[in-house]
Amino acid sequence: MMVSKISRLAGILQVMTVAALVLLPLAAIWAVASGLTDPDSIRPQFPDVEIAMLPPGKALAVGLLGIVGLLPGVLALWWMRALFQGYRRGEILTPASAELIRRIGGALVVLALAGVVMETAQVLVLTIDNPAGERMLSVGFGGNFFGAILAGGLLVVIGWAMREAAHAAEENAGFV
Numbered sequence: 001m002m003v004s005k006i007s008r009l010a011g012i013l014q015v016m017t018v019a020a021l022v023l024l025p026l027a028a029i030w031a032v033a034s035g036l037t038d039p040d041s042i043r044p045q046f047p048d049v050e051i052a053m054l055p056p057g058k059a060l061a062v063g064l065l066g067i068v069g070l071l072p073g074v075l076a077l078w079w080m081r082a083l084f085q086g087y088r089r090g091e092i093l094t095p096a097s098a099e100l101i102r103r104i105g106g107a108l109v110v111l112a113l114a115g116v117v118m119e120t121a122q123v124l125v126l127t128i129d130n131p132a133g134e135r136m137l138s139v140g141f142g143g144n145f146f147g148a149i150l151a152g153g154l155l156v157v158i159g160w161a162m163r164e165a166a167h168a169a170e171e172n173a174g175f176v
Helices: 002-037 039-045 056-088 095-127 143-175
Strands: none
Touching: 002 039, 002 056, 039 056, 056 095, 095 143
């Protein structure tokens, strides 16, 4: 009974994850294209940054940095898709699912760190042409950063614990 509920929910989540894997890159490409056609469209994303010049090349660089920052998230989604696919097939407490959970957690940690690094680089790119004294280097750690680090770390620990439990279960099954 419980496996069928897990399987059903995993199927729904797998579909949602695949949709996110398609839509996230498309949204990122749309944002970069919008920045190229209208560089001023990126100004609202950086309300506290004084930007002297915003040519299309600078907007492209900022957009590409944003895409690089999303790559760990796309990787996490890819592994989530695989995890939900396994759950849908009833492969729940396996070393493979434990490893996927650990990888997802690691990707979330990297995503949080990449977000800070990429946003810092974006602000630097945006203000590099400003006159001396008006250039900015901004590094920020908000609640989302710490939440993502903690959630990712939690998943890494759960993945490790599940892997140990799965190996212990395999050893116990061998004794019977």
